[in-house]
Structures are given as C-alpha cells and as structure tokens.
Amino acid sequence: MKISFSKLLIMIVLVTGYSLAVARETTTDATVLKLTGSVKVMLPGRSDAVMLKVGDHVPQGATIITGSDSIAYIQAFSGAVSTLQANTTVVVEKLSITTSDTGVLTKQTAMLNLKSGNLVSNIDPSRRAINDYAVRTPKGVAAARGTSFTASVDSALSSISSTADSVTFTTSSGAIYMISAGMITITPAGGVPQAPIPLAQAAASNQAIATVVQQAVTTVAAIVSGNLGNMGSANAVNLLAQVTSVATTAMPALAATFTTQAVLAVNSPTSAVSPASAGAATASMTSAAAAAVAATGGSAQDVAAVASAATIADPGQAAAIAVAATLASPGSASAIAGAVTLAAPSSAGAVTAAVTNAEPGQATAITQAVVNSTGGTTDSVNAAAASSTVAAAAATQTATQGTQQTQAATQNIVQATTPTQPGTPGTPTTPTTPTTPISPITPIDVSIVSPSS
Numbered sequence: 001m002k003i004s005f006s007k008l009l010i011m012i013v014l015v016t017g018y019s020l021a022v023a024r025e026t027t028t029d030a031t032v033l034k035l036t037g038s039v040k041v042m043l044p045g046r047s048d049a050v051m052l053k054v055g056d057h058v059p060q061g062a063t064i065i066t067g068s069d070s071i072a073y074i075q076a077f078s079g080a081v082s083t084l085q086a087n088t089t090v091v092v093e094k095l096s097i098t099t100s101d102t103g104v105l106t107k108q109t110a111m112l113n114l115k116s117g118n119l120v121s122n123i124d125p126s127r128r129a130i131n132d133y134a135v136r137t138p139k140g141v142a143a144a145r146g147t148s149f150t151a152s153v154d155s156a157l158s159s160i161s162s163t164a165d166s167v168t169f170t171t172s173s174g175a176i177y178m179i180s181a182g183m184i185t186i187t188p189a190g191g192v193p194q195a196p197i198p199l200a201q202a203a204a205s206n207q208a209i210a211t212v213v214q215q216a217v218t219t220v221a222a223i224v225s226g227n228l229g230n231m232g233s234a235n236a237v238n239l240l241a242q243v244t245s246v247a248t249t250a251m252p253a254l255a256a257t258f259t260t261q262a263v264l265a266v267n268s269p270t271s272a273v274s275p276a277s278a279g280a281a282t283a284s285m286t287s288a289a290a291a292a293v294a295a296t297g298g299s300a301q302d303v304a305a306v307a308s309a310a311t312i313a314d315p316g317q318a319a320a321i322a323v324a325a326t327l328a329s330p331g332s333a334s335a336i337a338g339a340v341t342l343a344a345p346s347s348a349g350a351v352t353a354a355v356t357n358a359e360p361g362q363a364t365a366i367t368q369a370v371v372n373s374t375g376g377t378t379d380s381v382n383a384a385a386a387s388s389t390v391a392a393a394a395a396t397q398t399a400t401q402g403t404q405q406t407q408a409a410t411q412n413i414v415q416a417t418t419p420t421q422p423g424t425p426g427t428p429t430t431p432t433t434p435t436t437p438i439s440p441i442t443p444i445d446v447s448i449v450s451p452s453s
Helices: 005-016 199-205 207-226 233-250 252-266 275-295 300-313 315-328 330-343 345-358 360-374 378-386 389-410
Strands: 024-027 030-036 039-042 063-066 071-077 080-084 089-099 105-123 131-137 140-144 148-153 157-164 166-171 176-180 183-188
Touching: 030 207, 063 071, 071 089, 071 105, 071 131, 080 207, 105 140, 105 207, 131 148, 140 148, 148 207, 148 233, 157 166, 157 176, 157 199, 157 207, 157 233, 176 183, 183 199, 183 207, 199 207, 199 233, 207 233, 207 252, 233 252, 233 275, 233 389, 252 275, 252 300, 275 300, 275 315, 275 389, 300 315, 300 330, 315 330, 315 345, 315 389, 330 345, 330 360, 345 360, 345 378, 345 389, 360 378, 378 389
Parallel strands: 105 131
Antiparallel strands: 024 089, 030 071, 039 063, 063 089, 071 080, 080 105, 089 105, 105 148, 131 140, 140 166, 148 157, 157 183, 166 176
16 A cells, blocks of 8 residues: 555654644844934835834835944844944845744844945844844855954955954855954955954054944944843843954054943943943953953053043942953053052052952052052051952952953954964965855855845
C-alpha cells in the first residue's frame, strides 16, 4: 500500500506529538523617535516630500531626507535606532518581523539604503538572536546584530566604521570584511573598499572621519539620554561604554568631552538608565574613558582630566568616579584625587579614603594632592577621611560595579594604537567560498537583494 508524503507527515505529527512551525513574515513601519530641524519624507508612489514629525510611521519604500540643520532618530525595529545626520538621504528598503505559528517573535529585519550622508546605527546587543539589521551603500552592505556603527557615503569618500562590537561588510565584488570596534574601512573616490584600519589612524588624517567619531558619541548619548529605542538600562550602558571607549581611544584629546557627554546621558531625567543604576553607570563611563586614555599613553594629568569632567557632570558620585579612574590607571591615583576634590571640595574626605583604599601604597601622595586642591591641612584631610569610611566603602562598591560593567562591555575592543590590521590596505580579503562568512554574523548577499529604485 502506498502512502503519500503528506499523509506520512501527518502520521508522524500525530504519533510523535511534534508540531509544524510556520514562520510568518509581516511588513512593518519605522517610527520617528526624535527630530531636530526640518526632516522630510517621500512616501512610496509619490513625488512630493512632506514634513516628518515625532511619532510618524515611515513605511517600507519611503525616502527620508534631512537638511543641513536637521537630524532624525528613527526606530527601524524595537531596539534599533537609525540616526540620519545632516544632509543625509536614506531609502527604507525593507522592514519586517517574523513570528512563529505561536506568535513568538523570531526575527526582526531592517535594510536601509544609504544614498548619501552619514547614518549612525545603534542596535540592542541583547537581541542578537532575532536582529537582522543592514545598511546598503553603493560599495556594499554592512550587516550587524547588536552594535554601534556608522555608514558614510560621500562623493569624496565612503566608509563603514564600528564603535561597538563588530560589523560585517560585504562589498559589491563579494569580498567580506569583519570590522571590529575601533576600526574603519574606507573607500576613496573611484576606488574599492580598503582593509580595515584603526579609527585613530584615519581620524588623525581626515577631518570627515574625526567628525564621524564625534557623531557616534553624540548620537548614542542622545539615545541613552532620551531613552530612545527600547534598549533597556543594562544594554544602554553597554553600548555607551563601548562607544565612549572607542571614541576616546581614537581621539584622546577629546576624552573629557566624551566623558561629560556620557555621564550627562546616564543621569538625564529621561535616561534609559534606571536611577538605581546611574551611579554605577557614571563609574562605568569614567572607567571606559580613563582606561582608553591610559592605554593610548596619556599622562596622569590626562587621566585626572577625565575624572574631573565626570565629577563636574555628576558631583554626587565624586568618590566613585575617583575610584573608577584609579582602578583604570593606578599610577594616576594622586592626580585623580586632587582633580576630583578640586571639582567637588565637599567630597574630600570620601575621595581621600576611597582612593587610598584602592591604592594604599600612595596614601601620602593622595593626601597631599587633596591638601593642595582644597587648601586644607594634612590633619584636616586625614580627619575627614577617617570620618568618611562608610561613604568611601559605598563609593568603592559602586566604582567596582561600574568597572566590571566596563570590562564586560569593552573586552573585545581593538585598541586604536595598533598601527595596522592583518592584510594589505586596499586589497580585500575574498573568502574561498563566497557564501561562507568570516564572522558569526551572516552577511547579506548583495547579489540576491534587489536594490531600491
């Protein structure tokens, strides 16, 4: 007796109890989260552009256009914020979600086609399993699942830079680059994409790249400050710490500026970071920047400037900030103590006690630095420290927690002091099997995805 395949399949289901999962893909819209200046959208099938406003839904096939004085923060899907910088044009090529037959979200997809300008993308790293986010450029497709990266398209230069985790870039010729945090691949006018190089190297010689680095910090700080994109507290801290570390490593002269932006963001009344976690987040940002400054050869005074900037932004966490910076750069302990107490004199006792606990071998130098910054005496500073042991212990705990967060977030960051990346710049690495990626992220095959009109 012959049994058809369909009947056999039904029998297997009945006997084993297995169900057949049916994936359902549904087209979705992007959502406008925040706007500065005037931003326009050209809807599918229309030739006229209309003004966008916060809360608007942007459908698949629409074109978003920012002017010279405008920025648009768009939620491509939950946990992904695409920020169009000034003078940027993006086509929303594909937006969809995929659910199982039981309604469980299994995939959220976004493909944005960057025609010109700078597009900064921040994707929640906790949703890697379901995120499928990509940016198409004239030179290829950048794909990511949980990261922060910038795609730039200009007549003089195009680039893909990663400021957190990593991005896979599949060029139009089929070559695949893994762009780690702190690295950038550049395509000169009329040329082909070059092998990734450190952002520090690129930013030092090209103002456009330096601007990209600064925009990366400003953008993620705005996202965290305004709680945009449904990222959650821990994930927001993760991304902000990574971006702060990468940006500081690339441009250590702006370390204090980057630290201030990060600390203000986590302490904003509308921040994605919960009030209970704000202190540790402040310490985390301080640790990220201080460690980056120290790693790039910065002096004790340079590290202390980072701690001072963080203290000015959040004086209530002065002692925790001082300890976090000290843990990142132990040899800078006395300079840090002096700088922090100069910014927040009322915290002199707790700072002295906490930093001394972190670096007891420098106790005398730490006390003297605090004496110099406050104008007190050795006896008065020691007395204040002795009466602040409880506050110092609490600050140490907060700083330790923040430092651990930073270490977890930045452990895979490539320090931009590395002069070269394996491979010869200008010579792409082509895999032996074009469909086999060189990273855990599966890159999108540009040959099978139809371009936007």
